[in-house]
Amino acid sequence: MTAIKHALQRDIFTPNDERLLSIVNVCKAGKKKKNCFLCATVTTERPVQVNVVKVKKSDKGDFYKRQTAWILRDLAVVDAKDANKENPEFDLHFEKVYKWLASSIAEKNSFITCIWKLNQRYLRKKIEFVNVSSQLLEESVPSGENQSVAGGDEESLDEYQELNAREEQDIEIMMDGCEYAISNAEAFAEKLSSELQVLDGANIQSIMASEKQVNTLMQLLDEALKEVDQIEYKLSSYEEMLQSVKEQMDHISQSNDLIQLSNTNNVKLLEEIEFLVNYLDLSKGHIKALTDGDLSSSKGIEACTNAAEALLQCMNVALRPGHEELHAVRQQQQQFRDLREQFARRLTNHLNNVFVQQFTQTLTLYYRRASYHSVSGHDQSSSLAQHSIELTLPKHLPFHRDLLRYAKLMEWLKNTDREKYEGLNKNYVDYISRLYEREIKEFFEVAKIKMTGTSKEGKKFATLPRKESSVKQDIESLHGSSGKLTGSTSSLNKLSVQGSGNRRSQSSSLLDMGNMSASDLDVADRTKFDKIFEQVLSELEPLCLAEQDFISKFFKLQQSPALPGSVVQPDSNEVDGGFVSRPHNLLGDKFSVPSEKEEASIIRSMMIKVFRCIEPELNNLISLGDKIDSFNSLYMLVKMSHHVWTAENVDPASFLSTTLGNVLVTVKRNFDKCIWNQMKQMEDVKISKKSKVGILPFVRGFEEFAELAESIFRSAERRGDLDKAYAKLIRAVYNNVEKVANESQKTPRDVVMMENFHHIFSTLSRLKIACLETERREAKHKYTEHLQSYVIYSLGQPLEKLNHFFEGIEARVAQGIREEEVSYQLAFNKQELRKVIKEYPGKEVKKGLDNLYKKVDKHLCEEENLLQVMWHSMQDEFIRQYKHFEGLIARCYPGSGITMEFTIQDILEYFSSIAQSH
Numbered sequence: 001m002t003a004i005k006h007a008l009q010r011d012i013f014t015p016n017d018e019r020l021l022s023i024v025n026v027c028k029a030g031k032k033k034k035n036c037f038l039c040a041t042v043t044t045e046r047p048v049q050v051n052v053v054k055v056k057k058s059d060k061g062d063f064y065k066r067q068t069a070w071i072l073r074d075l076a077v078v079d080a081k082d083a084n085k086e087n088p089e090f091d092l093h094f095e096k097v098y099k100w101l102a103s104s105i106a107e108k109n110s111f112i113t114c115i116w117k118l119n120q121r122y123l124r125k126k127i128e129f130v131n132v133s134s135q136l137l138e139e140s141v142p143s144g145e146n147q148s149v150a151g152g153d154e155e156s157l158d159e160y161q162e163l164n165a166r167e168e169q170d171i172e173i174m175m176d177g178c179e180y181a182i183s184n185a186e187a188f189a190e191k192l193s194s195e196l197q198v199l200d201g202a203n204i205q206s207i208m209a210s211e212k213q214v215n216t217l218m219q220l221l222d223e224a225l226k227e228v229d230q231i232e233y234k235l236s237s238y239e240e241m242l243q244s245v246k247e248q249m250d251h252i253s254q255s256n257d258l259i260q261l262s263n264t265n266n267v268k269l270l271e272e273i274e275f276l277v278n279y280l281d282l283s284k285g286h287i288k289a290l291t292d293g294d295l296s297s298s299k300g301i302e303a304c305t306n307a308a309e310a311l312l313q314c315m316n317v318a319l320r321p322g323h324e325e326l327h328a329v330r331q332q333q334q335q336f337r338d339l340r341e342q343f344a345r346r347l348t349n350h351l352n353n354v355f356v357q358q359f360t361q362t363l364t365l366y367y368r369r370a371s372y373h374s375v376s377g378h379d380q381s382s383s384l385a386q387h388s389i390e391l392t393l394p395k396h397l398p399f400h401r402d403l404l405r406y407a408k409l410m411e412w413l414k415n416t417d418r419e420k421y422e423g424l425n426k427n428y429v430d431y432i433s434r435l436y437e438r439e440i441k442e443f444f445e446v447a448k449i450k451m452t453g454t455s456k457e458g459k460k461f462a463t464l465p466r467k468e469s470s471v472k473q474d475i476e477s478l479h480g481s482s483g484k485l486t487g488s489t490s491s492l493n494k495l496s497v498q499g500s501g502n503r504r505s506q507s508s509s510l511l512d513m514g515n516m517s518a519s520d521l522d523v524a525d526r527t528k529f530d531k532i533f534e535q536v537l538s539e540l541e542p543l544c545l546a547e548q549d550f551i552s553k554f555f556k557l558q559q560s561p562a563l564p565g566s567v568v569q570p571d572s573n574e575v576d577g578g579f580v581s582r583p584h585n586l587l588g589d590k591f592s593v594p595s596e597k598e599e600a601s602i603i604r605s606m607m608i609k610v611f612r613c614i615e616p617e618l619n620n621l622i623s624l625g626d627k628i629d630s631f632n633s634l635y636m637l638v639k640m641s642h643h644v645w646t647a648e649n650v651d652p653a654s655f656l657s658t659t660l661g662n663v664l665v666t667v668k669r670n671f672d673k674c675i676w677n678q679m680k681q682m683e684d685v686k687i688s689k690k691s692k693v694g695i696l697p698f699v700r701g702f703e704e705f706a707e708l709a710e711s712i713f714r715s716a717e718r719r720g721d722l723d724k725a726y727a728k729l730i731r732a733v734y735n736n737v738e739k740v741a742n743e744s745q746k747t748p749r750d751v752v753m754m755e756n757f758h759h760i761f762s763t764l765s766r767l768k769i770a771c772l773e774t775e776r777r778e779a780k781h782k783y784t785e786h787l788q789s790y791v792i793y794s795l796g797q798p799l800e801k802l803n804h805f806f807e808g809i810e811a812r813v814a815q816g817i818r819e820e821e822v823s824y825q826l827a828f829n830k831q832e833l834r835k836v837i838k839e840y841p842g843k844e845v846k847k848g849l850d851n852l853y854k855k856v857d858k859h860l861c862e863e864e865n866l867l868q869v870m871w872h873s874m875q876d877e878f879i880r881q882y883k884h885f886e887g888l889i890a891r892c893y894p895g896s897g898i899t900m901e902f903t904i905q906d907i908l909e910y911f912s913s914i915a916q917s918h
Contacts, residue, residue: 001023001025001107004023004037005020005023007064008020008023008037008039008055008064011063011064012053012055012064012065012066013039013041013053017043017044017045018041018042018043018044018051019041019042019043019044020039020040020041021040021041021042021114021118022039022040022110022111022113022114022115023037023038023039023040023107023111024037024038024102024103024107024108024110024111025037025102025103025104025107026038026100026101026102026103027100027101027103028098028099028100028101029089029099029100029101030099033101034056035057035103036054036055036056036057036067037054037055037056037064038052038053038054038055038100038111039052039053039054039055040052040072040111040114040115040118041053042118042122048122049071050071050072050073050118050122050123051069051070051071051072052069052070052072052075052092052115053066053068053069053070054066054067054068054069055067070092070094072115072118072119072122072123072127073123073126074094074095075092075093075094075115075127076093076094076127076128077091077092077093077127077128077129077130078090078091078092078093078112078115078116078127078128078129078130078132079091079092079093079130079131080108080112080129080130080131080132080133081131082131083131083132083133083134084133086105087105088101088102088103088104088105088108089101089102090102090108090112109136112129112132112136113136113137115127116129116132116137175188178191272320272323275320276323276326276328276329279313279314279317280314280317280329280332280333281314281332282307282310282311282314282335282336282339283310285303285307286306286307286310286311287307287339289303289304289306289307290304290307290308290311290339290342290343291339291342291343293307295346295347295350295406296350298405301405301406301409304343304347304409305408305409305412307343308343308408308409308412309408309412311336311339311340311343312412312415312416314336315333315336315337315340315416340416340417341417344413344416344417344420345420347406347409347413347420348413348420348423348424351403351406351424351428352424352427354402354403355427355428355431355432356431358399358431358435359431359432359434359435362435362438391443391446391447391450391532391535391536391539392443392539393439393440393443393539393540393543394439395546396546396547396550397546400546400550400554403550403554404550404553404554406554407553407554407556410424410554410555410556411556414555414556421555425555425606429606429609429610432547432610433609433610433611433612436547436610436611436613437612437613440540440611440613440614440617441613441617443536443539444536444617444620444621447532447535447536447621448621448624450528450532451528451529451532451621451624451625451628452624452628525628525629526629526631526632526635529625529628529629529632529635530632530635530639530712533621533625533632533635533636533639534639536618536621537639537640537643537660540614540618540656541643541646541647541656544607544611544614544655544656544659545650545656547607547610547611548603548607548654548655548656551603551606551607551610552603555606557599557600557602557603558596558599558600600653603655604653604654604655604658607654607655607656608655611655611659614659615659615662615663618659618663619663619666622636622663622666622667622670623670626670626674630670630673630674630677631674631705631708633667633670633671633673633674634671634674634708634709634712634713634722635712636667636670636671637664637667637668637671637721637722638712638713638716640660640663640664640667641664641716641717641718642716642717643660644657644660644661644664645717645718647660648661668721671721671725672725675725675728675729678698678701678705678729678732679728679729679732681698682698682732682733682736683732683736685697685698685736685740687740687743687744693740693741693744693746693747693751693752693755693861694747694755694861695755695756695759695861696736696737696740696752696756698733698736699733699737699756699759699760700759702729702730702733702760702763703759703760703763705729706726706763706764706767706769707767709722709725709726710767710769723771726769726771726772727771727772730760730772730775731775733760734760734775734778734779737752737753737756737757737760738753740752741753741756748790748793749786750786750787750789750790750793751786751790751860753782753783753786754783754786754787754790755860755861757779757780757782757783757786758779758783760779761776761779761780761783764776764779787869787870787873788873788877790870791870791873791874791877792877794852794855794856794874799840799845799848799881801836801839801840802836802837802839802840802885803881805828805832805833805836806884806885806888808827808828809822809828809888809892810888812825812828813892819888819891819892820891820892820894822892822893823892823893823896828892830893830896830898833889833893833898834898837898837900837901838901840900840901840902841901841902842901842902842906842910845902845906845907845910846910846913846914849878849910849911849914850914850917852874853871853914853915856870856871856874868915871911871914871915874911875907875908875911878907878911879904879907879908882900882904882907883904885900886899886900
């Protein structure tokens with residue numbers, strides 16, 4: 001162990017300026033034993049640092065390497081496991097617990113003793129020793145000579161002091177002077193001792209020689225003390241004089257402080273006065289603008305806006321503590337409140353007058369127009385007809401532009417007087433809703449007249465506009481109580497479309513479409529309806545967006561952020577800047593500032609009140625279109641879906657998006673009802689028992705419905721509803737085709753199924769409807785299946801006895817009789833075979849095929865042109881049966897030489913000549 005200790009000191013610790021004090025050979029407890037050494041070391045430089053180092057032998061050689069080092073001050077507990085029994089295990093508690101197993105108990109005890117000594121010397125007993133024998137620790141206490149023995153390494157470390165450069169140089173010079181210093185150390189030591197004695201004697205003589213000089217020095221010191229006493233006396237007198245001067249200077253300093261304090265107070269007072277004068281002073285021009293300013297002209301509005309802004313700034317000044325106690329400040333604030341109330345009242349009255357004036361002018365125009373037509377002798381329906389040249393809604397941009405001049409003042413009113421602001425809001429909604437109700441209802445009346453035409457029947461769809469007396473009542477109601485305008489009512493909600501002539505019946509169906517020609521479908525009427533409906537939606541959309549944008553700007557309400565592609569009405573009169581909504585509550589907690597979400601909700605609420613008639617009128621228009629032609633629901637579904645999609649892209653929560661979404665639900669219901677009616681009519685179809693079936697009316701109707709729907713939905717964004725309707729209709733068509741085929745008496749079931757499914761397959765292949773690809777394949781399968789079934793059934797009749805004979809042969813073979821033994825059966829011998837074959841000479845076969853052709857011709861309809869296809873399939877099937885019969889003859893009657901009386905070439909000639917003759 002001593003050799004290992006020297007090796008570790010030399011190779012590992014000396015290069016790091018460390019001294020190895022103790023070492024123990026350990027391995028980790030409870031694991032695979034990999035030996036290592038725990039070393040207790042101290043640094044040779046001060047301050048001394050004590051470490052516990054883990055050294056491990058390298059795997060690649062016989063040298064040792066330093067693996068882990070812990071600072072001794074981080075060691076909290078040393079646990080020897082058992083204080084009474086000898087146990088090689090011990091634990092060291094650093095940041096975590098390390099469990100060790102020593103190779104010998106003596107090494108463990110020596111290492112713990114060294115740690116205890118280092119703890120006593122350098123860490124002031126910081127480490128806690130657990131389960132350590134007290135005897136072991138007592139033996140470690142140093143005393144007398146034992147101290148130098150037991151703690152030799154530590155004592156020598158503390159007593160050792162390294163020589164400096166000068167001391168090393170002196171020793172080298174001295175040793176160079178004595179050549180025998182190294183060879184004879186005792187002689188060198190005696191020489192040094194004798195020289196030291198000589199030096200001591202010289203020092204004693206020198207001290208004795210300097211005694212006279214010491215006495216002289218003491219006399220001089222006594223004289224110096226006397227001089228010091230004199231100087232102290234003079235300094236005391238000077239200090240008394242300076243004390244009086246100090247008192248005078250202190251008095252002067254106090255006077256200067258008072259003067260400085262007075263000046264500081266005067267400056268602060270001046271600053272406070274200037275603050276109040278600068279921020280709580282409203283110019284006479286602003287006061288005049290607030291009390292008597294002209295709110296009609298642009299200059300007057302600008303002056304009032306600037307004055308209101310200045311007043312708001314004065315009222316929102318953050319006063320400093322104590323300002324509110326000043327009488328002048330309270331008086332000025334009261335003046336500001338009076339000015340605010342006065343101007344808010346004047347502004348509210350003026351804007352109410354503007355609202356009334358605008359509505360009065362509009363209603364006066366209606367009155368004059370109605371009076372003109374009354375004097376001219378025109379009825380009111382002709383008045384509507386004259387104004388229906390262009391289906392447009394009046395634009396309110398000039399009115400909006402005039403009101404937007406007051407937008408900043410409205411913001412001021414919103415921030416200062418919420419009650420008057422909400423009153424203006426209510427009055428505007430009341431007036432403008434009456435105006436829009438009259439314009440929108442007349443607009444929809446014109447649209448309905450355009451949809452129904454101007455014939456006598458068309459007039460039944462329209463409702464006449466209100467008489468001039470009702471217009472006068474509306475004008476008078478503006479100056480009376482807060483009664484509400486009564487809008488014109490439409491009789492179209494209870495519409496019953498009847499009559500004949502060139503107008504279509506209101507009940508379109510697949511059966512009707514199947515029985516009508518293209519001219520009867522009146523495509524022009526549908527296109528006309530589509531254009532009118534699109535024009536109605538195109539007029540309503542910008543009207544609602546413009547009004548919503550105006551409400552947001554005029555009433556300073558935050559609407560939902562517009563998405564890309566939204567159309568916002570430009571505001572040419574709006575100036576950058578304006579009043580920024582402030583968090584100051586000018587009315588003292590009477591109202592709270594609404595959030596952006598609440599303001600968006602206010603806009604929606606106002607829009608619902610302003611355009612309360614749009615949704616009912618749209619529903620009436622949709623009901624009218626559905627009654628005119630139920631297939632108009634397809635056009636309305638596409639147009640309405642497109643406009644809803646556009647509105648949702650602009651603002652999903654807007655009034656326009658919500659309203660159009662509600663109306664779209666109604667359109668979808670009408671569309672679903674239309675599909676249900678078609679399916680109901682398919683189930684109720686009746687087929688004549690005396691004529692052949694042919695292509696069923698609802699099959700042809702589905703074809704024309706699909707062509708119409710594909711033309712309408714070609715550019716639609718969403719066609720999910722149409723795909724669902726297709727799935728329902730095609731399944732109903734399939735079920736009812738099978739139902740009619742089962743009930744048919746004149747035409748065979750296979751023919752009905754084959755012809756109709758062939759027609760359906762051709763239609764779906766031509767239109768290429770993606771969602772019906774599965775149904776298209778199903779139609780092809782059913783068509784092929786029933787074609788083959790009809791061919792097999794029909795060909796059993798011309799060679800009926802021959803068929804029965806060979807079926808009997810196949811039955812015998814199936815029972816286990818060998819094919820070559822069939823000819824020995826009495827019923828199937830060669831004579832019976834020849835007898836049956838003679839009954840079907842070529843002439844008889846051709847005659848039977850000719851009769852079959854005529855019968856098939858009677859069964860098939862001319863529209864599908866399937867006769868030649870059917871005849872060709874029968875030819876292939878007949879040849880297949882012929883080859884099958886020939887094969888049975890060859891296998892069952894080998895060597896008999898029996899053959900049919902006609903060949904395959906004869907069959908081809910028969911089929912060809914029969915087809916050409918007909």
